Amino acid sequence: GIKGEIFYETLSGRLKVRLVDEMIEMDFPSEDPARIDLDRRIGEIIGIEGDAYYSPGTEKLLYEIPAKDKLETLSFDTKRLLKTDFGKQSKGLIVTCSGDERYDFYSRYFAPWVGIDEDPVTGSAHTVLGPFWAKKLNKKKLKACQLSARKGELETELLDDRRILIRGKAVTVIRGVISI
Numbered sequence: 001g002i003k004g005e006i007f008y009e010t011l012s013g014r015l016k017v018r019l020v021d022e023m024i025e026m027d028f029p030s031e032d033p034a035r036i037d038l039d040r041r042i043g044e045i046i047g048i049e050g051d052a053y054y055s056p057g058t059e060k061l062l063y064e065i066p067a068k069d070k071l072e073t074l075s076f077d078t079k080r081l082l083k084t085d086f087g088k089q090s091k092g093l094i095v096t097c098s099g100d101e102r103y104d105f106y107s108r109y110f111a112p113w114v115g116i117d118e119d120p121v122t123g124s125a126h127t128v129l130g131p132f133w134a135k136k137l138n139k140k141k142l143k144a145c146q147l148s149a150r151k152g153e154l155e156t157e158l159l160d161d162r163r164i165l166i167r168g169k170a171v172t173v174i175r176g177v178i179s180i
Contacts, residue, residue, distance in 0.1 A: 003019075004018065005017065005018045006018070013029065015027060015028060020167060022169070023155070023167040023168060023169055024167065024168060024169070024170050025165055025166070025167045026123055026165070026166045026167075027163060027164075027165055028123065028124070028127045028163065028164050028165075028166060029057070029127065029162060029163060029164075030127050030128075030130055030131045030158065030159075030162055030163060030164035031055045031056075031057040031058055031127060031128055031131065031162075032055075032128075032131040032132065032135060033053035033054055033055040033060075033062045033128050033131075033132055034053060034054060034055075034056075035051070035052070035053055036052050036053060036054045036088075037052070038052035038054075038061070038086055038087075039051055039052050041084065041086065042061065042063050042093070043063075045076060045080045045081060045084060046063070046074060046076045046095065047074075047076060048065045048070050048074065048095075049065070049066075050063045050064050050065040050066070050095075051063070051064045053132065054088055055128045056088075058091070058092075058124065058127060058128055059088070059089045059090055059091040059092075060090070060091060060092045060093070060094055060124075060125065060128050061086065061088075061090055061092070061093045061094065062093075062094045062096065062128055062129070062132060063093060063094065063095050063096070064096055064097065064132075065095060065096070065097050066097065067097055068097050068099075068100070068106050068147075070097070071095060071096070071097050071106055071107075071108060071147055072147050074095060074108060078110050078112040078117045078118070079112065081093060081110065081112050081113070082112050082113065090113055091111060091113050091114055092109055092110065092111040092113065092114070092119075092122075092124075092125065093109070093110045093111070094107055094108075094109050094125045094128060094129060095107065095108050095109075095110070096108075096129060096132070096133075098133075098136075099143075099144075099145075102143070102145075103143045103144055103145045103153075104133055104137055104139065104142040104143050104144060105129065105133045105137075105142065105144055105145075106144070106145050106146075106147050107125060107126075107129055107144065107145075107146050107147070108146065108147050108148060109122040109125040109146065109148075118148055118149075119148070120146065120148040120149070120150035120151075120152060121146050121148065121150065121151075121152030121154070121168065122146065123154075123166050123168075125146075126144060126154055126156050126164070126166050127164055127166070129144065129156070130142060130156035130157075130158055130164045130166070131158060131164065133156075134156075134158045140157060140158045140159075141155065141156070141157045141158075142155065142156045142157075143155055144156060152168060153168065153169070154166055154167065154168040155167040155168070
């Protein structure tokens with residue numbers, strides 16, 4: 001019911017949120033991940049060969065695999081992530097693959113380091129996924145689908161100032177009043 005823009009002060013800085021075409025649009029900093037030598041280590045944990053990347057600003061690992069069907073059926077013990085020394089501070093593992101005629105890319109996000117085995121739809125993961133796929137596909141605007149059990153569709157738009165717009169639909173699941 002709020003018209004206009006809302007600003008949040010966060011650890012990532014000031015974030016702007018607004019309603020655009022019945023979707024919530026969030027304005028985040030973005031970071032292009034760099035290639036790292038962890039292909040075999042991550043592949044052994046999740047059981048799929050792929051290419052590893054790392055985003056130091058978000059402390060997220062990104063692992064690109066070859067096929068959507070492997071991403072959809074991906075199942076592994078997330079506790080193994082916690083026990084593995086990746087040589088880098090980690091807050092999450094993004095597993096992704098290229099898209100099809102409907103979406104530009106697909107993903108799933110695992111964050112046992114912060115108590116979340118799998119996050120159903122993750123804005124912060126798309127601050128890394130957006131620049132990654134924008135560069136690979138040579139597109140600034142992308143359609144994405146996170147393939148958790150709940151599934152979620154998002155749109156990303158890479159801006160020129162190391163920012164990214166992430167849009168998606170949301171529903172209110174709880175309302176309340178806090179008295180301080």
